[in-house]
Each structure stands twice: as C-alpha cells, then as structure tokens.
Amino acid sequence: MGYSVFGPIVDAHVDTVLDLAAGRRRLGERSVRGHVDLPRLEEAGVGVQVFAHFIEPVYKPHAALARFMELYDVFLHEVACNRDRITVVTSVRELEETLAAGRIAAVIGIEGGEVLQGRPGVLRLLHRLGVRLIGLTWNERNDLADGAGDARSGGGLSRLGVQVVREMNRLGMVVDVSHLSDASFYDVLAVSTQPVLASHSNCRALCAHPRNLTDDQIRALASRGGVMGMNFYARFLREDGPATVDDVVRHIEHVAALVGPEHVGLGSDFDGIDEPPQGLEDVTRLPRLIEALLRRNWKERELRLLLGENMLRLFRQVWQAGEEPYPVPAAEGTGAGPGSSDAGSFAAGRGRAWGGPLRVAS
Numbered sequence: 001m002g003y004s005v006f007g008p009i010v011d012a013h014v015d016t017v018l019d020l021a022a023g024r025r026r027l028g029e030r031s032v033r034g035h036v037d038l039p040r041l042e043e044a045g046v047g048v049q050v051f052a053h054f055i056e057p058v059y060k061p062h063a064a065l066a067r068f069m070e071l072y073d074v075f076l077h078e079v080a081c082n083r084d085r086i087t088v089v090t091s092v093r094e095l096e097e098t099l100a101a102g103r104i105a106a107v108i109g110i111e112g113g114e115v116l117q118g119r120p121g122v123l124r125l126l127h128r129l130g131v132r133l134i135g136l137t138w139n140e141r142n143d144l145a146d147g148a149g150d151a152r153s154g155g156g157l158s159r160l161g162v163q164v165v166r167e168m169n170r171l172g173m174v175v176d177v178s179h180l181s182d183a184s185f186y187d188v189l190a191v192s193t194q195p196v197l198a199s200h201s202n203c204r205a206l207c208a209h210p211r212n213l214t215d216d217q218i219r220a221l222a223s224r225g226g227v228m229g230m231n232f233y234a235r236f237l238r239e240d241g242p243a244t245v246d247d248v249v250r251h252i253e254h255v256a257a258l259v260g261p262e263h264v265g266l267g268s269d270f271d272g273i274d275e276p277p278q279g280l281e282d283v284t285r286l287p288r289l290i291e292a293l294l295r296r297n298w299k300e301r302e303l304r305l306l307l308g309e310n311m312l313r314l315f316r317q318v319w320q321a322g323e324e325p326y327p328v329p330a331a332e333g334t335g336a337g338p339g340s341s342d343a344g345s346f347a348a349g350r351g352r353a354w355g356g357p358l359r360v361a362s
C-alpha cells in the first residue's frame with residue numbers, strides 16, 4: 001500500500017470501533033456503510049489512525065471500564081485478523097517501524113475519563129494495555145472535569161483531574177481536550193507540561209458551537225505546542241445548511257492564519273457523525289480536500305504539516321517523554337549503571353515519583 005504523496009495521513013479521531021463492536025461491519029472488509037475501514041484507509045493513504053473508544057453514556061459511570069475493555073477486545077481481534085495490514089503502536093519506535101513497513105498504525109484512544117473509575121492506578125494499567133490518548137470528558141461532567149455540554153457552573157478540572165493530567169504527562173499519554181468545557185480546557189493547559197491535542201474540534205469564530213474552540217483557546221493551545229484536528233461534522237462546520245469541502249477549508253485556513261500551519265491537522269470524527277460534508281462522504285474522498293487546498297495555493301510543505309506531520313510531531317514528543325510507570329525509588333535502586341536499565345522504550349532516570357493512588361484530603 002502507498003501513502004499519500006504528502007506522506008502518511010494522520011487522522012486523530014474516528015469512532016469506527018462502535019460499528020465493529022456492534023457487529024455491523026468488519027475492519028478488513030470494504031463496506032458501503034460508515035466512513036472508515038481498512039480498504040478505504042489504504043485507498044486514502046492514511047498511515048496513522050487514532051481509533052477512539054467512545055464510552056456511551058448508558059455505561060457511565062459504573063460500567064465504563066468494563067465497556068472499554070469490551071470495545072478494545074473486539075478491536076484487538078479485528079487487528080489480529082488483519083495483522084499484515086494494521087498494527088497497534090504504543091511507542092515512537094513501533095510507530096516508525098509500522099510506517100516504514102507501509103502498514104497502518106493504529107493508536108488506541110479513549111473518549112471519556114469515566115473509564116478510570118476515579119482511580120489513577122487504572123490509568124497506569126490502561127497505559128500498559130496500549131492506550132496512548134485519552135479525552136478527559138465527553139460532553140457531560142465527570143469526576144475529572146466539566147464537559148462542553150455541561151459548562152453552566154463554569155467548573156474546570158477537579159483535583160483528581162489535575163492528578164490524572166500530571167500522571168498522563170509522566171506516562172507519555174496524549175491529553176485530548178476536545179469535548180472539555182472552556183474552564184476545563186484552560187485548566188489542562190495550565191497543568192500539562194506537554195503539548196495537548198484537541199483531536200476533533202473546529203473554530204468557534206466560524207461556527208458558534210460550544211464544541212468548537214475560540215480564537216483565544218486556539219492561540220493558547222498553539223503557544224504550548226498543541227495541535228487541533230479538523231472535525232468533518234456539518235454542525236461544527238457551519239451553523240446552517242449542509243457543509244461542503246470548502247467549509248473544512250475555511251476552518252483549516254482560519255487556524256493557519258491565526259497560529260500558523262504547524263498547529264492544524266485532521267480529526268475527521270468519521271463513523272461518529274451522521275452528516276459529513278458534501279464531497280467528503282467517507283475517508284476515500286480526502287483527495288477532494290487536498291485538491292481544494294492546492295487550488296487555494298497551499299504549498300507541499302504546508303500540506304505535509306496539515307495532513308500528518310503536525311500530529312506525528314505531537315505524538316512523538318508526548319510519547320518520548322514517557323517514563324517508567326513503576327520507577328524504582330532512588331534510595332532503593334541500584335543506580336543507573338551499565339546493564340541496570342530495563343526501562344525499554346521509556347525515558348529513564350529523571351526521577352519523577354510514581355503517581356500513586358487517589359490522593360485523599362487529610
């Protein structure tokens with residue numbers, strides 16, 4: 001399979017796993033339903049796909065973790081059935097190897113911090129299972145933060161939410177701020193020591209929806225090295241009528257004009273939206289978007305950034321900063337002498353402490 005002439009395309013958010021878990025489709029089989037499957041990703045030249053595991057509200061809060069496990073189990077089976085075409089990647093090395101082999105790199109994301117069930121220890125074990133990206137909330141409030149649909153009180157990150165963001169930084173997991181309330185968004189930027197991702201959010205200046213980011217939010221995200229993925233949902237692209245490819249272009253160019261082309265990417269929300277733009281009916285139509293940008297005089301370098309390199313830069317930076325989840329305390333350890341490191345792909349020896357269980361006020 002070949003990637004796009006602009007390099008492997010990276011899409012930071014699709015909800016395809018829900019269709020797979022419902023038995024409606026198979027990952028490896030081309031379908032006339034939905035927007036994404038392996039044959040269509042390959043045709044489009046996608047190299048990296050974040051597969052969000054969306055926790056439906058009916059499972060929250062108490063069955064959220066079990067529901068994630070159920071979805072992920074189905075997804076791993078689908079990947080195993082197509083192991084010559086797609087690989088779950090959990091490190092920069094695995095990412096590079098998978099791209100070099102021309103396969104699709106699947107990044108495991110979770111949409112809904114309820115999966116943690118209030119316990120940072122669950123976060124560490126989800127990391128061990130391969131999860132590399134988590135959206136702290138969906139639209140409603142949870143024990144980590146307020147969501148975009150539940151922002152009346154103006155609440156931001158909870159104390160537990162602060163602890164979870166710090167632990168995600170330490171483990172090398174991408175914090176996804178799409179769906180957060182404005183107050184939660186700014187709290188995450190204030191707490192996170194790593195760039196954050198808005199995986200599937202557009203511009204509120206062009207379409208006044210609480211799921212979209214204000215210009216001030218976009219500047220704040222970019223000033224800390226963050227990236228936002230453009231969502232293809234018509235209701236986030238324009239306030240009235242059907243959307244077209246040109247609406248996606250408008251949002252892309254708004255971000256690029258505001259903060260430069262280094263902070264915008266794709267987060268289609270395919271298979272999570274019932275109203276894609278006319279001309280972008282599924283992932284195989286991505287060339288239409290590229291053609292529209294070329295007509296707008298986008299240069300090869302800018303297209304490479306937009307279509308993949310910005311997201312790759314963020315993933316590499318955040319993952320590379322990950323440390324050993326269970327570091328040996330310096331006082332008990334034998335030091336970092338030759339042969340003592342079995343930290344694998346983790347950055348070793350920076351001495352940040354284990355994040356511990358939930359901290360309760362004394």
Ligand SMILES: [Zn+2]
Pocket residue numbers: 111179200272
């Ligand atoms: Zn979403």
